[in-house]
Amino acid sequence: MRITVIGTGYLGATHAACMAELGYEVLGLDIDPEKIATLSQGRTPMYEPGLDPLLEKHVTSGRLRFTTDWAEAGAFGDVHFVCTNTPQRKGEFACDMSYVESAFDLLAPHLRENAVVVGKSTVPVGSAARLAERLAANAPADIADSVELAWNPEFLREGYAVQDTLHPDRLVVGVRAGGRGEAVLRQVYAPMIAEGVPFLVTDYPTAELVKTAANSFLATKISFINAMAEVCEASGADVVQLSAALAYDERIGGKFLGAGLGFGGGCLPKDIRAFMARAGELGADQALTFLREVDSINMRRRSRMVELAREQCGGGFLGRRIAVLGAAFKPNSDDVRDSPALNVAAQIQLQGGQVNVYDPKAMDNARKLFPGLSFAPTALEAAAGAHVVLHLTEWQEFRDLDPAVLGEIVAERRVLDGRNALDPQRWRTAGWTYRALGRPGE
Numbered sequence: 001m002r003i004t005v006i007g008t009g010y011l012g013a014t015h016a017a018c019m020a021e022l023g024y025e026v027l028g029l030d031i032d033p034e035k036i037a038t039l040s041q042g043r044t045p046m047y048e049p050g051l052d053p054l055l056e057k058h059v060t061s062g063r064l065r066f067t068t069d070w071a072e073a074g075a076f077g078d079v080h081f082v083c084t085n086t087p088q089r090k091g092e093f094a095c096d097m098s099y100v101e102s103a104f105d106l107l108a109p110h111l112r113e114n115a116v117v118v119g120k121s122t123v124p125v126g127s128a129a130r131l132a133e134r135l136a137a138n139a140p141a142d143i144a145d146s147v148e149l150a151w152n153p154e155f156l157r158e159g160y161a162v163q164d165t166l167h168p169d170r171l172v173v174g175v176r177a178g179g180r181g182e183a184v185l186r187q188v189y190a191p192m193i194a195e196g197v198p199f200l201v202t203d204y205p206t207a208e209l210v211k212t213a214a215n216s217f218l219a220t221k222i223s224f225i226n227a228m229a230e231v232c233e234a235s236g237a238d239v240v241q242l243s244a245a246l247a248y249d250e251r252i253g254g255k256f257l258g259a260g261l262g263f264g265g266g267c268l269p270k271d272i273r274a275f276m277a278r279a280g281e282l283g284a285d286q287a288l289t290f291l292r293e294v295d296s297i298n299m300r301r302r303s304r305m306v307e308l309a310r311e312q313c314g315g316g317f318l319g320r321r322i323a324v325l326g327a328a329f330k331p332n333s334d335d336v337r338d339s340p341a342l343n344v345a346a347q348i349q350l351q352g353g354q355v356n357v358y359d360p361k362a363m364d365n366a367r368k369l370f371p372g373l374s375f376a377p378t379a380l381e382a383a384a385g386a387h388v389v390l391h392l393t394e395w396q397e398f399r400d401l402d403p404a405v406l407g408e409i410v411a412e413r414r415v416l417d418g419r420n421a422l423d424p425q426r427w428r429t430a431g432w433t434y435r436a437l438g439r440p441g442e
């Protein structure tokens with residue numbers, strides 16, 4: 001069985017390398033020729049732990065290749081995984097489906113008889129049924145009836161993408177009743193199914209909804225604990241202790257109960273918004289009004305961080321130097337899409353602060369997105385002369401910093417922990433004023 005992966009970004013590049021690791025011959029296709037040139041050399045265009053060696057291994061062996069040629073992809077693949085981006089539409093909550101639609105339209109005329117197209121992108125419920133019709137209309141007339149569509153949402157987390165792809169919690173496939181989708185995907189994922197990974201077969205809309213429901217639940221859990229952080233701030237309680245105590249209840253659990261600057265990235269924020277927009281189209285908007293609150297709580301954490309920083313700067317940012325540690329939306333990733341850290345950095349700069357940002361892996365992406373911000377090549381250089389240090393992405397490198405050493409180069413020993421990840425005692429012992437979201441002051 002030969003596999004193509006259409007759209008080789010964070011999801012697609014990982015999926016392509018992992019399919020090669022499972023033993024398949026794989027051809028990745030993207031409309032970005034630069035990305036394809038990099039991948040063809042066995043290098044990843046982004047930072048994802050563990051992906052580089054896998055990619056290099058399979059590009060070198062010839063099992064994994066990349067192209068920009070749709071005819072080549074159509075002729076090559078028995079199964080085509082579509083992994084293109086589905087961002088938020090500009091000025092709206094709804095999902096921009098144009099990249100997925102264009103991938104389907106460009107691929108369809110080149111499909112071979114019995115080809116199976118598998119959607120992996122996160123899409124609004126109802127998309128697969130519509131795309132199945134579009135596929136049938138655009139495939140060569142003589143083979144159109146034999147072409148099958150399945151929807152197989154992806155649940156990987158950046159930073160753990162390889163592990164999550166090769167050893168997922170579950171595989172969910174939405175198929176057409178009576179079609180070949182289930183059998184073909186059982187074959188593709190046979191090594192994982194043999195390992196005991198649950199393989200759940202359902203219809204298109206349920207499969208699409210599993211994905212958006214999962215991300216909505218995760219976003220809600222984060223916003224729940226951040227709402228508790230607001231109450232902690234008002235009452236003098238400590239959200240870190242609260243969260244730890246809640247986590248002992250197995251019905252609640254401690255995962256995604258980390259209070260701080262909230263969620264960002266290319267998934268949770270845009271997925272809950274697209275879900276609200278789609279529910280509105282379906283006449284079910286009331287069911288998801290709570291997600292608006294989830295979004296608001298999340299965005300308020302960013303404003304609160306700016307407020308706390310302003311307080312620490314004596315009431316205003318003018319003439320103050322602010323060190324920002326972290327630019328990626330989370331550690332172990334170079335992804336800066338909707339990054340809370342960069343959002344805070346930009347707000348402070350707009351209010352007159354002299355911001356200096358450092359991130360271990362996301363500097364290039366951050367510079368492209370916010371060319372007006374200043375960047376420092378190391379954490380120490382970012383902190384030099386700072387009136388306040390903001391810890392906004394919880395990289396291990398920042399937990400390893402020696403507060404005594406950092407204390408020698410800053411203007412004032414004030415640190416704001418936006419991720420509740422530093423050890424307050426360690427910083428306070430080294431003479432720092434340590435403040436964090438949802439925790440009492442000194």
Ligand SMILES: NC(=O)c1ccc[n+]([C@@H]2O[C@H](COP(=O)([O-])OP(=O)(O)OC[C@H]3O[C@@H](n4cnc5c(N)ncnc54)[C@H](O)[C@@H]3O)[C@@H](O)[C@H]2O)c1
Pocket residue numbers: 006007008009010011012029030031032035083084085086099100102103106120121122123154155156157158266267
């Ligand atoms: N990043 C994640 O952790 C993750 C996890 C699960 C699901 N998803 C979903 O997967 C999809 C892709 O996300 P991503 O983070 O990989 O995005 P991305 O922007 O990193 O990658 C998308 C790729 O698709 C390419 N592309 C765009 N239009 C194309 C077309 N018509 N034909 C071929 N290629 C095209 C782009 O050039 C880009 O390389 C989204 O729907 C996202 O919500 C992402």
Ligand SMILES: O=c1ccn([C@@H]2O[C@H](COP(=O)(O)OP(=O)(O)O[C@H]3O[C@H](CO)[C@@H](O)[C@H](O)[C@H]3O)[C@@H](O)[C@H]2O)c(=O)[nH]1
Pocket residue numbers: 122154155156157158159215218222255256257258259260261262263264265266267268271329330
């Ligand atoms: O307790 C927590 C956990 C996470 N976050 C933040 O939440 C965001 C998202 O984190 P995470 O979910 O780990 O990252 P993603 O890689 O965006 O993964 C999410 O989005 C993907 C794309 O849809 C899904 O596949 C994954 O299952 C889903 O976890 C980040 O900004 C984190 O800092 C918190 O604030 N508190």
